[in-house]
Amino acid sequence: MKSVLITGANRSIGLEIVKQLSKKGLFVYLGSRDLVKGEEVVAELAQNGFENVKAIQIDVTNQESVLAAKNSIEKEQGKLDILINNAGVLGAMPQNSSTTSIENIQETFDTNFFGVIRVTQLFLDLLKKSDSPRISNITSGLGSLTLHSDPTWKYYPFKAVSYVSSKTALNAFTVALAFELKDLPFKVNSIDPGYTATDFNNFNGPGSVESAASFIIKHTLTDENGPTGKFFSNDIEDESEESPW
Template sequence: MNSALITGANRSIGLETAKQLSEKGYFVYLGSRNLENGIEVVNDLTENGYKNIKAIQIDVTNAESILAAKNTIEQEQGKLDVLINNAGILGALPQEASIASLNGIRETFETNFFGVINVTQTFMDLLKKSENPRISNITSGLGSLTLHSDPSWKYYAIKGVSYVASKAALNAFTITLAYELRDLPFKINAIDPGYTATDFNHFSGPGSVESAANFIVKHTITDKNGPTGKFFSNDIEDESEESPW
């Protein structure tokens, strides 16, 4: 059975992604910073018929927590087929570039950027044991510098030096990692689930968590000829669903 780890998966898009991967026959590790919260969610899923989902404690800002999660998955599975780096934070406000606090920016980067790198590097040896390893870095359309430079873009006025910069950096990491591993069977992409109604944005987004998760799964579970090093967005009204960087 293929296995998947989703960070920040005890609610919203991450939780729905776990449910959809479970339905596709994956053994899913539902990553939660607070293990008790994760266990409560998994118990509820089990009561509703979901199988092969297990809560695992992982705080992407804590190296010991990441390593402990890796050791658990290695002991239980021997490999990891899918890593979905979903955990993320908006960061402290205000985020105007001229006044945002450095500590606030650093805190956002710790989760959205450095946390992803630490998790990815820690799990790399388990991913290399998979026949078809997949890494999806959950980003945002707000991480597109091209779109942020276009006054006609519908979200042009939404700027935030902490969040925007952290997602742009995450996109850059995705490009460089995909290039480095281009000769291996990895498929590594940045995926923007779109502006989705979640507690992250006070439920202001027009999209549903079901649509967001379906988009993530679609661009994660690809065949051997699937793309790598791409940026896909659920908000792009184009058949390719590719976003400019």
């Protein structure tokens, strides 16, 4: 049975990914910063027929927390097949480039960028023990510099500096990591679930969590011939579903 860790998975898109992967027969670690909340969610899932789901405490901004999660999964599984770096924050608004404080930007980067690097680096040894390791970095279409340079793009006016720049940096990390691991069976991609209605954005997005989770899973559970070092977006109306960087 393949194992997967999903960070920030006790609600919204992360929780829906847990549900869909559980139904596909994977052993799912539901990463939650608050273990009590995570365990409450798992108990509810069990009552609704979802199996092989376990809550695990993981705060991506805390080295000791991430290391403890890694050690726990290593003891129980011996390896990890899939890492979905889903935990993310929007950051305090507004985020004008000329006035947003360094502290605001740093706080957003701590989760969206440095948190992903921390988790990925600490779990790489376990992922290397898998026959088909996958790393999916959950990004945003707002991280595309190409689209942000296009005045005709529908989200062109949204230039929130903390959030946008953290996702652009995350995409750069994906490219570098995919290149480093290209001679191993890893597939490393940035995946944008699209503008989805969640508590993250006061339920303003047009997309559903079901569609978002399904899209992420589609580009995560790939075979040995699957792409690596790509940026996929649920908001791209193109057969390739690839977003420009």
